[in-house]
Amino acid sequence: MSAAIELRQVSKVYGSGPTEVHALREVDLSVQGGELVAVMGPSGSGKSTLLTIAGTLEEPTSGDVFIAGHELAGLSRNDRARVRRRSIGYVFQDYNLLAGLTAVENVALPLELDGVRIKAARAAAMEVLAMLGLAERATRYPDELSGGESQRVAIARAVVGERRLLLADEPTGALDSLSGETVMRMLRLASQNGVAGVVVTHDAQMASWADRVVFLRDGRVVDQTAPSAGPESLLAPGTTK
Amino acid sequence: MSIRHALLALLSEGPKYGLQLRQEFESRTGEVWPLNVGQVYTTLQRLERDGLVESEGSGGGGPQNVFTITPTGSDELNEWLRTPPDVVPPPRDELVIKLLVAMRVPGVDLPELLQVHRRHLVQAMQEYTHLKGEIAEGEVELSLVVDSELFRLEAIVRWLDTADARLKRLPARTASQDPTSAPRVGRKIAWVRR
Ligand SMILES: Nc1ncnc2c1ncn2[C@@H]1O[C@H](COP(=O)(O)OP(=O)(O)OP(=O)(O)O)[C@@H](O)[C@H]1O
Numbered sequence: 001m002s003a004a005i006e007l008r009q010v011s012k013v014y015g016s017g018p019t020e021v022h023a024l025r026e027v028d029l030s031v032q033g034g035e036l037v038a039v040m041g042p043s044g045s046g047k048s049t050l051l052t053i054a055g056t057l058e059e060p061t062s063g064d065v066f067i068a069g070h071e072l073a074g075l076s077r078n079d080r081a082r083v084r085r086r087s088i089g090y091v092f093q094d095y096n097l098l099a100g101l102t103a104v105e106n107v108a109l110p111l112e113l114d115g116v117r118i119k120a121a122r123a124a125a126m127e128v129l130a131m132l133g134l135a136e137r138a139t140r141y142p143d144e145l146s147g148g149e150s151q152r153v154a155i156a157r158a159v160v161g162e163r164r165l166l167l168a169d170e171p172t173g174a175l176d177s178l179s180g181e182t183v184m185r186m187l188r189l190a191s192q193n194g195v196a197g198v199v200v201t202h203d204a205q206m207a208s209w210a211d212r213v214v215f216l217r218d219g220r221v222v223d224q225t226a227p228s229a230g231p232e233s234l235l236a237p238g239t240t241k
Numbered sequence: 242m243s244i245r246h247a248l249l250a251l252l253s254e255g256p257k258y259g260l261q262l263r264q265e266f267e268s269r270t271g272e273v274w275p276l277n278v279g280q281v282y283t284t285l286q287r288l289e290r291d292g293l294v295e296s297e298g299s300g301g302g303g304p305q306n307v308f309t310i311t312p313t314g315s316d317e318l319n320e321w322l323r324t325p326p327d328v329v330p331p332p333r334d335e336l337v338i339k340l341l342v343a344m345r346v347p348g349v350d351l352p353e354l355l356q357v358h359r360r361h362l363v364q365a366m367q368e369y370t371h372l373k374g375e376i377a378e379g380e381v382e383l384s385l386v387v388d389s390e391l392f393r394l395e396a397i398v399r400w401l402d403t404a405d406a407r408l409k410r411l412p413a414r415t416a417s418q419d420p421t422s423a424p425r426v427g428r429k430i431a432w433v434r435r
């Protein structure tokens with residue numbers, strides 16, 4: 001089975017000459033359907049860059065990106081846009097909600113763009129908003145929402161519909177721990193249903209919902225956690241000491 | 242956590258037999274309060290001596306007696322619940338000591354050392370979170386205990402992240418430089434913790 005998303009030797013350089021920034025250096029990352037991966041690292045280590053490249057929003061300077069086995073460089077602009085809209089749910093670090101649409105309209109938009117009838121799209125959108133505790137905020141506009149509410153609307157928009165790949169950039173940054181937990185449980189549920197997920201976070205509690213945690217530093221993957229040994233190992237002496 | 246207060250808490254729900262207390266203590270609090278069940282009766286006798294509980298029955302504070310919490314006992318329980326925990330950290334935090342030592346050992350890759358500990362801690366957190374994912378909605382006690390472990394471990398990870406960033410800002414320096422700083426740090430910390 002091919003990975004839902006695979007980055008091979010991906011590097012990204014911004015600018016040139018003295019202002020050159022190596023945001024990513026030879027990054028390999030492969031995420032299977034059903035797997036939730038967290039990416040941790042200090043500010044500026046390349047987390048958002050990694051995610052935008054995985055989400056086909058940006059192209060690598062060198063290296064290859066494969067989505068469900070298809071090499072991205074081989075797709076036309078249109079095809080790429082379709083893949084992005086249909087199969088990738090993206091939560092931006094700064095939410096990117098459309099100011100002229102209400103919360104529920106923002107969430108339903110990707111479905112409507114995909115040809116789902118308005119009524120069905122709105123119903124699906126309402127369902128996800130309710131799961132995130134926002135049923136009462138559905139008809140508000142983004143500038144009438146708190147930071148944490150906007151963030152949850154952005155998450156709802158990313159998970160609505162039949163996405164195969166979820167990419168989330170600091171999806172819990174504006175949330176208190178229990179709301180953050182609700183979001184992570186939701187991403188985990190999606191991954192248990194076969195979706196591949198990549199969550200960027202510098203919050204270790206949020207990252208610990210993932211099956212695997214990848215550590216970035218100065219644009220390089222420097223380490224990752226071993227697959228979970230299961231809760232039994234908590235009973236073994238010396239686990240956390 | 243003392244058996245005294247665990248027993249007072251169980252009795253605050255209503256009068257109970259000694260035997261019943263023993264069983265409840267074992268089944269309901271075993272996970273949270275891993276204490277010696279054998280001490281239950283001696284503790285009950287002491288609570289009675291101190292006027293915090295009263296017993297009725299064949300005497301001797303045994304299994305057949307019914308125990309009731311007294312008003313003094315309730316006061317004692319409430320006061321204990323509101324007593325702040327000791328916020329002074331353990332005298333020697335092993336990880337802090339390791340980093341301070343490593344800073345003076347030539348050839349140690351400090352970011353790599355910090356990452357080894359970070360990975361270990363995050364892995365432990367993954368296991369706790371996995372457990373949390375399996376806990377049913379109603380088992381709130383267990384969730385609370387797991388949360389507290391997670392916050393404790395997270396605090397250490399954040400300390401590692403901060404240490405990492407602090408060291409990155411430093412101009413490169415060599416081991417054995419500034420040999421006077423260690424005792425000075427010790428004295429200043431002792432002052433802060435007074
Ligand atoms: N469009 C751009 N032009 C130039 N440099 C950029 C651009 N985008 C990102 N960078 C640089 O690339 C590096 C990695 O940035 P990135 O946004 O991926 O970091 P990050 O790990 O997401 O950080 P944060 O935790 O602060 O969000 C940084 O040094 C950043 O300044």
Ligand SMILES: [Mg+2]
Pocket residue numbers: 047048049093169
């Ligand atoms: Mg970022």
